[in-house]
Amino acid sequence: MLDRTATQFSHIKPGDTPYVSGGLRDFFVYRDLGVAQATRGKVIAHLVKANMAPEQGTGWHRHEADFQIVIMLKGWARFMYEDRETLVSAGDCVHQRPGIRHYLFDYSPDMEYLEIVSPADFRTVDVEPACEVPPPTPWK
Structure with a gap:
């Protein structure tokens, strides 16, 4: 039977949570979607x-x-996943298997993505390079 007490209902509208800096990367801004709180840390979803x-x-x-x-x-956005360059465009969905070495090295000025991760307090670990990384595209 489904345990309905382990999580809470959540409904976040666009004006409810702002984009803020101070997340994992300073060159991105993040908007919390309330999922980490609603799932008591089981999952995080943010823009x-x-x-x-x-x-x-x-x-x-x-x-x-x-x-x-x-x-x-x-x-x-352009990623390196292990030794493979991958272009991820609007509408694409990428499942990053646990532990895959990767590098987001280039992105458009209008890049925006939804990221869903479990658990919410996941850790990021620096790793040795898998290969050379192409240069980013300069913004105009």
């Missing part, structure tokens, strides 16, 4: 937007998480 032009990107890292997806809402 992520480009805030500054890419200079060095995220660097090589992996996440200690059980589940992570990125759904690109606007614009595009």
